[in-house]
Amino acid sequence: MFTIEHEFDATVVTLVDDGSAPLQEDVIVHATESAILLNQYDARNDRTVSITLSPEQWRDLVAALNLPEGVYRAK
Structure with missing residues (x-):
């Protein structure tokens, strides 16, 4: 299950x-024009863990989920 909310400067x-x-x-997942921020709470350490991706990295990740094993370069 997932939810989607559109805020002023991010989805x-x-x-x-x-x-x-x-x-x-x-x-x-907070998506803005300049970055994609992924947050997940880590109960073992009682803190939120974050990772920031560029829009290009996000595009590649989404594409990779539907591709077979290999090395690719986006055009």
Whole structure:
């Protein structure tokens, strides 16, 4: 399951793990023109872990999810 919210300067997508146990914490994706920020709470360390991707890295990641094993370069 996921939700999508459009804010003033970003689109926020929340990915909820509704699969079988053990379930993972929600992943929150903040997408702006200049960066994609992924956040997930880490209960072991009691903090939120973040990773920032450029729009190009995000594009490549999305494309990679539908491709077979190999090395690719986006045009």
